[in-house]
Amino acid sequence: MGEDYYLVTSSFEWYPGLPIYHSKDLMHWEQIGHVLARPSQLNLKAGLKHSAGLWAPKIRYHEGVFYVICTAQQAGGNFYVTAKSPAGPWSEPVFLKDAPGIDPSLFFDDDGTCWYTGSINGTKNQDRYPNEDRIYIQKLDLQQGKLVGERKVISTGHAVNAPFAEAPHLYKIGKKYLLLVAEGGTWNNHAVTAFMADSVMGPYVPGIANPVLTHRFLGKQADITTVGHADLVQTPEGKWWSVMLGVRPLDGFTMLGRETFLTPVEFQNGWPVFNPGVGRVLSVEKATGIRPHPFPLEPVRDDFDTPELRNCWNFLRTPYTRWFELADGKLMLQLRPESVKEPVNPSLIARRIQHFNFTASAMMHFKPAREGEEAGLILMQNGANHYRLVKQRRHGKDSLLLYKVDKGRQMVMASLPYKDKQVCLWVVAQGKSYRFYVGSQPEKMMALGEAQDATINSSNHAGGFIGPFIGMYASSNGQKSGNKVSFDYFEYKEGAAFPLQVRKHSLHEIAVRDPYIFPDEKTQTYYLYCATRQKADRPNGKHGLKMYKSRDLKTWEGPYMVYESVDSEWADASHGIWAPEMHEYKGKYYLFATFTNEKSPLPQQFPGRPFLHRRATALLVADTPEGPFVPLTGKPHTPADWMSLDGTLYVENGKPYMVFCHEWTQVTDGTMELLPLSEDLYTPEGTPVTMFRAKDASWVQSLDMYKGKEVEGYVTDGCFLHRNANGKLIMLWSSFGPGGYAVSTAVSVSGSIWGPWKHRPSPLYGEHGGHAMLFKTFDGRLIMTLHYPNGGAEPHARFFEMKESDDTLEIVRELDL
Structure with a gap:
């Protein structure tokens, strides 16, 4: 529809039915509702089987x-619904009683005729070989709501x-009719085949290159199976793309079920070529060429403060009565005799x-009234394969129980x-395992049992077509009950975030490198962001970013994990994340952080020089300073073949820029680089421009040793921009000087971010400490923080009150905190 794209997906036994998504660029999607959102539209009654x-x-x-046309398996057969807007409301379904089989599709020819295609299966007495399904075509009379004419x-x-042979789709490409069909069954032998005809009724000739898309030849070890x-879509610019289903297996297990993928298509000699030059679907695809249009991220935490449930929530089969309530910021479920096992x-x-890898938690209030009543969290593939973390009265005692149903x-x-009555329930998933935690508060959690096998929720093990679900559950297990359970919130976020022991700290008790302070005027709260360093912060071995908060800079509460790293080409979760910087921009909160992957070498290496590997600055985003944060794009903003670090945000005349460091390990004389960003921060604009080199500052000295080897290298680290009261633009940055790691300043001669830059002749602070930034206290004082020492003992944050001069900064005193 012009510059708008709409996508619907299967929902199987879950209600509401058929989630519908909207995009402006085919890359970013937001759910705008469900096609079937009224019980009168969808009769998923008791007895309906899994999948x-x-x-x-x-x-x-x-x-x-x-x-929208669809099959309601075991629930009425093939039907279609209509709407003036994809957001609805959608009509009551028109069931096509004379349309056998599954997977119906519609095609409107140039003369307006509506053609119906479908797949007939189960005709064993006619099959030449097992499961020889048949694709058929017939006119659909939309006025009468039935098929007419020859089939x-x-x-x-x-x-x-x-x-x-299933999932037929018809298209008219020029003067030819193209038929796409799915073959091989919806497991590892799945494929897409193409057929062409001069007439809509055929005959359809199979393409010589069939199947035009499949991963069956990659085997079970492929990253996508x-x-x-597949379905096709054409952009206003005439480019073709295809969406299709696929599975990302984990060690052979289908842990997430089917997902939707996107790949480019070209027509060559009249036939579709999927992902030309590659021939397969990739886990990370090139951009569509359409201007990116990201949508606001759905909050990871639902505080149940909306009149209706968010679009992400689902019911198992159709709820014909309303047994839940949203009121006063709580979700309440009525305990009923029905059990998820039925x-x-x-x-x-x-x-x-x-x-x-994900983390989910909920705060629940529940007091069982009689034996067997239970409420809590559930992670399920189906009624016969799931985990329940519940509070239940069992053998006359109220207890927290972890049930496994296999x-x-x-x-x-x-x-x-x-x-x-109050209990916090917490689940951490790491690949093929779940860990469960309970406690009265998120800060007071304890493990309940050992790590559990998550593969019982895989479709390999449990059967069916879909992925697992997680949510809130209550049951009186066969008895009538007037009891209810209430939930204050439910939180689901990517990454395995284990509960941390939150407590009060003095500043000197917090081990921190590259400290960054964000003073939030709205809440009069200081936030300290830093990377995980101690093993207690990362019991799963993965690094992340944590946050402490304070009202007075003396007493700090934390740590709170705001992001946990996940593996990717440019980030290895077992390696560190460095230098988080928090910036508020256009109502969102962004962390600029350095990610590294020592397992991913850069293509060009230099003999006698340090090993070069992926290191880059990427952006994380959240709705509040407390996160949790998620990747803005899933890839770094700095060049892929550079070792880069310590990115910061600076906005000049409304234009956002990233300033970052190009590592000395790659260029010997490290540089400070300027990279313009798009207004939404989503994409870099152009290539980086060098602002200055480390040796431009007379005080900078070379490193003598690096990882036990003699080396020459001039470091640029820890850039931070500050415009002083006189309008001068000053940069704090770090390198190595006569006294070791140090902080100094440079001033823009032009007053613009574009420089040129004049350097201070000696360090501002040169006593084995650095990576500084500035912030203002709520009473107006200008404070510099840095980490000290830079090596040896555990580093800590030091705070200094600062004085602005004409074109530099001076330390007044260190704060006694």
Whole structure:
């Protein structure tokens, strides 16, 4: 639809049905609702089996009307609905009683005729080989809501023994009709095949290059498997793209179910070529060439302060009565006899698990009234395969219990007597394992049991087509009950964030390198951001970023984990994250942080020089200073083939820039670089421009040793920009001088970020400490903080009151904190 794109996906036995997404660039998507959001539209009643329900929806547009057509397996068959707007409301379904099979699709020809295609299966007496499904075509009379005219089979697959021909889509490319079909079944042999015809009724000739897309030849070890069920879309510029389903396995296990992927398509000699020059779907694809249009991130925490549930929440089968309530910032569930172990609609509200590594938590208030009543969190593939972390009255005692249900067999994995009504429940997922924690407050958590096997929730183990869900659950287990449970919040975020022991600290008790202070005027709170250093901060071995907060700069509460690293090409979670800098910009909060991956070498290495590997500055974003933060783009802003670090944000005349350091390890004489950013900070604009080199400052000396080897290198570190009361633009930065690691200043001669830069002749602070920044206290004092010492003992933050002179800064005194 012009510059707007809409996507619908299967929802199986979950209600509301068919989530619908909107994009402006095919890369960023926001959910705008569900197609089937009223019980009258979707009859997913008791008895509906796991992974039945809504299969393979397609969305089409014709003459001012949007159409979604879908299969309701075990729930009425094939149907379509219409709407004037993709956001709805959508009509009641029109069921096509004379449309056999599954996977219906619509195609509107040039003359306005609506053609229906579908897949007929289960015709064993006619099959030449097992599962020889048939693709058929027939006119759909939209006025009568039924198929009319001749029904014709137009394909049974591209070759003999090409089973499970499904998901047909028709397109008109020039004067030819293109038919795309899924084949091979929706597991590792899944594929996309193409057929061409001169007439809409055929005959359809299979392409000589079939299958035009598959990952079956990559084997089970591929990073993406099960690729197929493709649809095409053309941009206003005439470029073609395809969406399709696929699976990202983890050590062979389908931990997240099917996901949607995007790949470019070109037409060559009239036939579609998927990802030309590559021939497969990639886990990270090139940009679409459309101006990026990111949407506001969905908050990771739901405080239940909206009139209706957010779009991410789902019910298991259709809820015909309202057994939940949103009121006063709480979600309340009524305890009912229904159990998740039965094919019913239990008191359960859940969301998709989207990450291999994630953290989820909830604050619950619940007092069981009788034996068997339970409420808590659930992580489930289905009723026969799940974990429940619940408070329950069992054998006359209120306890916290961890239940594991594996292929229908229920086991208690851990228990703890617990009388308080309030309890915080916490789950940490790391790949193929779950860990469960409980406590009265998030700061007072304890582990409940050992690490548990998460693969029982994989579709390999549990069966079905979908990924697991996590959410809130309550049941009276067969008894009538008037009891309720309430939840203050539910939080789900990427990354395995283990509970930290939050407590009060003096500044000198906090080990910190590269400290950064963000004074929040709104809350009159100082936030200290730093990287995890001590093993207690990272019990899972992964590095991250933590935060402390204070009202007076003396007493600090924390640590709070605001981001935990995940593995990628440019970041290894077992290596450090450096130098987080917090910046408020256009109502959002951004952390500029340095990520490193020593396992990913740069292409060019230099004999006798330090090993060069991925190191870059990337941006994280959150809605509040307390996070949690998520990657803004999933990739760094600094050049991919540079070793870069210590990026900071500076805005001049409304234009945002990143200033960062190009590592001496790569260029010997380290540089300070300027990189313009887009207004939304999402993309770099152009290439970096060198502002100055380390040796431009007369006080800078070379390193003598690096990792036990003699080396020559001039360091640029820790840049921070400050415009003083006289309008002069001053940069704090660090390097090595006569007294070791040091901080000095440079001033822009022009007064602009573009320089040129005049350097202070000697360090501002030269006593084995550095990486400084400036902030103002709430009473107006200008403070510099840095870490000291730079080597040997654990570093700590030191605070200095500063005085501004014409074109530099001077230390007045160190604060006694």
